[in-house]
Amino acid sequence: MAAELVSLEKLLEKHIPAGELREVWRLLYGKDISPLDLPSSAFQAASIRGFELQGYGFEAAVEQTRRPRIVRVGLIQNKIQLPTSAPVTEQISSLHKHISDIVEVAAMCGVNIVCFQEAWTMPFAFCTREKLPWTEFAESAEDGITTKFCQELAKKHNMVIVSPILERDSVHGDTLWNTAVIISNTGAVMGKTRKNHIPRVGDFNESSYYMEGNTGHRVFQTAFGRIAVNICYGRHHPLNWLMYSVNGAEIIFNPSATIGELSESLWPIEARNAAIANHCFTCSINRVGTEHFKNEFTSGDGKKAHHDFGHFYGSSYVSAPDGSRSPGLSRVSDGLLVAEMDLNLCRQTSDKWNFKMTGRYEMYADELTKATQMDFKPNIVQE
Amino acid sequence: MAAELVSLEKLLEKHIPAGELREVWRLLYGKDISPLDLPSSAFQAASIRGFELQGYGFEAAVEQTRRPRIVRVGLIQNKIQLPTSAPVTEQISSLHKHISDIVEVAAMCGVNIVCFQEAWTMPFAFCTREKLPWTEFAESAEDGITTKFCQELAKKHNMVIVSPILERDSVHGDTLWNTAVIISNTGAVMGKTRKNHIPRVGDFNESSYYMEGNTGHRVFQTAFGRIAVNICYGRHHPLNWLMYSVNGAEIIFNPSATIGELSESLWPIEARNAAIANHCFTCSINRVGTEHFKNEFTSGDGKKAHHDFGHFYGSSYVSAPDGSRSPGLSRVSDGLLVAEMDLNLCRQTSDKWNFKMTGRYEMYADELTKATQMDFKPNIVQE
Numbered sequence: 001m002a003a004e005l006v007s008l009e010k011l012l013e014k015h016i017p018a019g020e021l022r023e024v025w026r027l028l029y030g031k032d033i034s035p036l037d038l039p040s041s042a043f044q045a046a047s048i049r050g051f052e053l054q055g056y057g058f059e060a061a062v063e064q065t066r067r068p069r070i071v072r073v074g075l076i077q078n079k080i081q082l083p084t085s086a087p088v089t090e091q092i093s094s095l096h097k098h099i100s101d102i103v104e105v106a107a108m109c110g111v112n113i114v115c116f117q118e119a120w121t122m123p124f125a126f127c128t129r130e131k132l133p134w135t136e137f138a139e140s141a142e143d144g145i146t147t148k149f150c151q152e153l154a155k156k157h158n159m160v161i162v163s164p165i166l167e168r169d170s171v172h173g174d175t176l177w178n179t180a181v182i183i184s185n186t187g188a189v190m191g192k193t194r195k196n197h198i199p200r201v202g203d204f205n206e207s208s209y210y211m212e213g214n215t216g217h218r219v220f221q222t223a224f225g226r227i228a229v230n231i232c233y234g235r236h237h238p239l240n241w242l243m244y245s246v247n248g249a250e251i252i253f254n255p256s257a258t259i260g261e262l263s264e265s266l267w268p269i270e271a272r273n274a275a276i277a278n279h280c281f282t283c284s285i286n287r288v289g290t291e292h293f294k295n296e297f298t299s300g301d302g303k304k305a306h307h308d309f310g311h312f313y314g315s316s317y318v319s320a321p322d323g324s325r326s327p328g329l330s331r332v333s334d335g336l337l338v339a340e341m342d343l344n345l346c347r348q349t350s351d352k353w354n355f356k357m358t359g360r361y362e363m364y365a366d367e368l369t370k371a372t373q374m375d376f377k378p379n380i381v382q383e
Numbered sequence: 384m385a386a387e388l389v390s391l392e393k394l395l396e397k398h399i400p401a402g403e404l405r406e407v408w409r410l411l412y413g414k415d416i417s418p419l420d421l422p423s424s425a426f427q428a429a430s431i432r433g434f435e436l437q438g439y440g441f442e443a444a445v446e447q448t449r450r451p452r453i454v455r456v457g458l459i460q461n462k463i464q465l466p467t468s469a470p471v472t473e474q475i476s477s478l479h480k481h482i483s484d485i486v487e488v489a490a491m492c493g494v495n496i497v498c499f500q501e502a503w504t505m506p507f508a509f510c511t512r513e514k515l516p517w518t519e520f521a522e523s524a525e526d527g528i529t530t531k532f533c534q535e536l537a538k539k540h541n542m543v544i545v546s547p548i549l550e551r552d553s554v555h556g557d558t559l560w561n562t563a564v565i566i567s568n569t570g571a572v573m574g575k576t577r578k579n580h581i582p583r584v585g586d587f588n589e590s591s592y593y594m595e596g597n598t599g600h601r602v603f604q605t606a607f608g609r610i611a612v613n614i615c616y617g618r619h620h621p622l623n624w625l626m627y628s629v630n631g632a633e634i635i636f637n638p639s640a641t642i643g644e645l646s647e648s649l650w651p652i653e654a655r656n657a658a659i660a661n662h663c664f665t666c667s668i669n670r671v672g673t674e675h676f677k678n679e680f681t682s683g684d685g686k687k688a689h690h691d692f693g694h695f696y697g698s699s700y701v702s703a704p705d706g707s708r709s710p711g712l713s714r715v716s717d718g719l720l721v722a723e724m725d726l727n728l729c730r731q732t733s734d735k736w737n738f739k740m741t742g743r744y745e746m747y748a749d750e751l752t753k754a755t756q757m758d759f760k761p762n763i764v765q766e
Contacts, residue, residue, distance in 0.1 A: 008410045015398045027391045028411075030648030184766045191764045197741050212743065217750065220764045236738050238621030238660050239747045246754045247761040265413030266659055266706045273656035276649055277621050323649045355619055358580045360595065364622045365751040367600065371629045372744045378630040381574045381603045383567045 004311060009327040030324030033058055036340055042108040049101050051078070051334035055109065056318070056326040058281070060345035069343040071224040073251060073281075074111035075316045076102050078334040079289035084123045088136045092121050096149050102336055107157040109338045112185070112224040115162035115285055118232050118255040119178065121146050122166060123291045127203035127309040130295065135209070138168035141181045141192040155187035160222045162229055164255040166210075167192070176210040180229040180255065182220045193218050195231035196240055202262050203299050203309050204233070217243035225250045225343050232256040235270045235284070238277065245278035246356075250343045252280055257287040259310035267315060268325075275319035279350040281341055288314035288334060321349035387694060392710040413707030416441055419723055425491040432484050434461070434717035438492060439701070439709040441664070443728035452726040454607045456634060456664075457494035459485050460699045461717040462672035467506045471519045475504050479532050485719050490540040492721045495568070495607040498545035498668060501615050501638040502561065504529050505549060506674045510586035510692040513678065518592070521551035524564045524575040538570035543605045545612055547638040549592075550575070559593040563612040563638065565603045576601050578614035579623055585645050586682050586692050587616070600626035608633045608726050615639040618653045618667070621660065628661035629739075633726045635663055640670040642693035650698060651708075658702035662733040664724055671697035671717060704732035 005011060016024055025032070036055030046053035060068065081094035099116060106114050118124075122137035139146055150161045160183065167179035178195035194213025198206050217240075219228045228249035234240040235254045244252050254271050258264075271284040289312055296305040315328035318339040329335035350356060370376060388394060399407055408415070419438030429436035443451065464477035482499060489497050501507075505520035522529055533544045543566065550562035561578035577596025581589050600623075602611045611632035617623040618637045627635050637654050641647075654667040672695055679688035698711035701722040712718035733739060753759060 005406055008407065011399070011403060011407065012395075015400070015403070016394075017398070020394060020398070023388055024391065024394065027388075027647060182764075186766065188766055190766050196743065200737050200741070201735060212741075216762060218762050218764050221766075226763065233741075236660060236736065237742060238625065238656075239742070239744075242621065243747065243750050243754075246750075248763055264410060269652055269656050269659060269706070273621075273652050276652060277619060323652070352584060353619065354583050358583070358595075358616075359620060359622070360579065361622075361751055361755045364626065365748055365755060367626050367629075368744055368748040368751065371626075372748060379599060379601050380609065380631055381565075381601050383569065383571055383573050383604075
């Protein structure tokens, strides 16, 4: 098997002369965004700890009546740290330790809000369809060990933390959920928000583990801006992004776990389209690496049973409301992407393009209501 | 001023070695699509007539109970043919002649459905905010000279024609609309569909000329498949694409007129996202060239008055439900893009990814209805 490409960006930079490269980035990534001037100590620490660090800044115009609202956001993508056969608690601890190391570097970079990848405390074991030991990774969103861990981290670094976990809801019949816990920079748990759309595609057998979320489209007013979380498969649903935006989100995180074969050419499109369509920032985070499981499983594709899900291609990136985007993190290694954004760009872009004002939502609410009726007759014109 | 780049694809092909280029296309454009084997006589005719011809095929898996449903679609992008100061009727005739020449080549390529660019019988004069002579380009959708011209063309070539024009609706108070007329391959007018979202951005002063369309989200059952038309600015509205798809569209055309500065980095994202999100084909057509107007106008951007709207960058392309896309036509010259598609790919992709099944439209219809109420309270969680 050929070695995985590190990144599209590095490949293009290798071959295309500087003069023309600028036009390539304009066409592919939009308005020029500048690298952030991050402390060299942070780059050193990242290098020693074995993960990539990249930083970019998104600017907005100066206004007369609002001050710039600058926020630094951190996106973390990482491999699991122990074999999937290690004891559950050891796997969790090893990930806590690893993330703690990366968040420390994020703090050195002045990050205000950090988001981890989907189900970050565990391997993405839903491909196996086995229940034990994987369901043992589930924990309470309010007072599980991971939430407690994040609360300490948040207080220590004065940082908002978005922590996507497998949630055990013992109050409601011991059900499982795919949930993001939002922890304030004060260390308080602000609340939780659940994955609204559950995949039935490829080895994403998540519907065997948990159901569609029941927390609607909450937005969290943090000290640094209004944020929301569209977990993984929800990025394929434009209405999901829309409703977070309609409720006021300025930054929508999309913690994900997705693999090359299936989705890689879709990855740069969907979250970026959501940033454009909703005049907001979107932060796409994907798991990285290949995870091996002890028992073999099949994938409903006629192929032989196997022990892994495929390659999680990382490539985490940030999209801005004006359609520009950052380069992606590596396709093969752990990384921290720091993005500085002036949130004033959201309303500035909205005033320029007016997608909400011209959105005709009454018409769509009405048409969508009719379309869900059993006796819906599609509007088809025959000759 | 530097010469305009011909296309991103040509630039990448010039610099990137073949071995690595394949991976670049996989990441940027998705599954490999193959060039169509078009007759050399068609390439010759295109070359003599001075426009670019490209062709690609999108395949689907073989099914047991449905035969392949192969259709060839043609996308035409073109410059205006006479100066904008020429008499209105001469400008129209020159465009009729030019399009007739290109459609003839489309017929040689076996095209079944062809779509022209937005307001194809005229310069895109809405930047001027002048009424005369531009409103004189408006004509009846049912029996205007352009519709009659298209009817002849459709019969002659056994081709469905999507003809986007400026419509004069004399039955309803002489109002103007931005309308696409759908002409059956039999030559009959199947009906019309109007632009649902009108821009208020940059020099797109279209709201000075016409209003939001009142024809909803009609889909036309042609002999070759179910088609719909999302005109220009409607591509920024994910709900617009969605409702055409919910009504059964397998191919959604997006005839447009858009310029570099404003939208070029958005262009490859939005229609492709719509193809992915809605399990359908989308066909993006953009005008090409720069159009000059006699009287100067300003653009609300503090810059000096000027005589042109900017460079329409062409780059017409086709996106498939599986997220793959064709290369774009030239950024600088007229062109015909022929795409052969097996429409069975739509339902196959839907069965694989299930975005409609997992779409939870009842929830969104409800949330959207509430969001449009005057007393709507956004769902914001405070600490």
